[in-house]
Amino acid sequence: MNNIVLIGFMGSGKTSVSKALAKKARMNLIDTDAMVEKKARLKIKKIFADKGEPHFRALEAAAAKKAAKLKNTVIATGGGIVKKPANVMALSKSGVVVYLKNSFETSRRRLAGKKDRPLFNHDNLAAARALFRQRQKLYRAAADAVVVTDKKNVAAVVAEILKKTGRN
Numbered sequence: 001m002n003n004i005v006l007i008g009f010m011g012s013g014k015t016s017v018s019k020a021l022a023k024k025a026r027m028n029l030i031d032t033d034a035m036v037e038k039k040a041r042l043k044i045k046k047i048f049a050d051k052g053e054p055h056f057r058a059l060e061a062a063a064a065k066k067a068a069k070l071k072n073t074v075i076a077t078g079g080g081i082v083k084k085p086a087n088v089m090a091l092s093k094s095g096v097v098v099y100l101k102n103s104f105e106t107s108r109r110r111l112a113g114k115k116d117r118p119l120f121n122h123d124n125l126a127a128a129r130a131l132f133r134q135r136q137k138l139y140r141a142a143a144d145a146v147v148v149t150d151k152k153n154v155a156a157v158v159a160e161i162l163k164k165t166g167r168n
């Protein structure tokens, strides 16, 4: 199918890139994190705190399944979407999966001052870095295309995605 699915670590720019990409490519836009928050009527931070990560992952899996049924849509995902093979399978079938890749340092800088990521604690960078490392192979395995986002603005990333997905 003809969706573009954006995957990558927290701070890779999935949300901002997805908005600009959808506009430029005249595609619809959906964000699995936003779907989860809408369904739970709670912010992600609160879901993790009150109900735990497994509950969040179950809601995320349901969102991935639903998003994968859409057409002509840019699907922005949460950084942990690749944890469940079923999510990757459904999203891969629905379109091209683009991995927005950047260094840990870039993510850290982009997330500076943000306290809404339960799995990126600026007071425990060792844990965040370990998660970053562990995720790399999952993103690589799921990706049909890779776009490096370090030192690039949103427009440049969008242009590269359009080129790599054959839409320009």
Ligand code: S3P
Pocket: 008, 009, 010, 011, 014, 015, 033, 044, 077, 078, 079, 080, 081, 116, 117, 118, 119
């Ligand atoms: C997560 C990434 C977050 C969000 C949740 C868990 C992860 O999304 O889904 O906090 O496990 O990497 P972003 O990648 O949009 O920050």
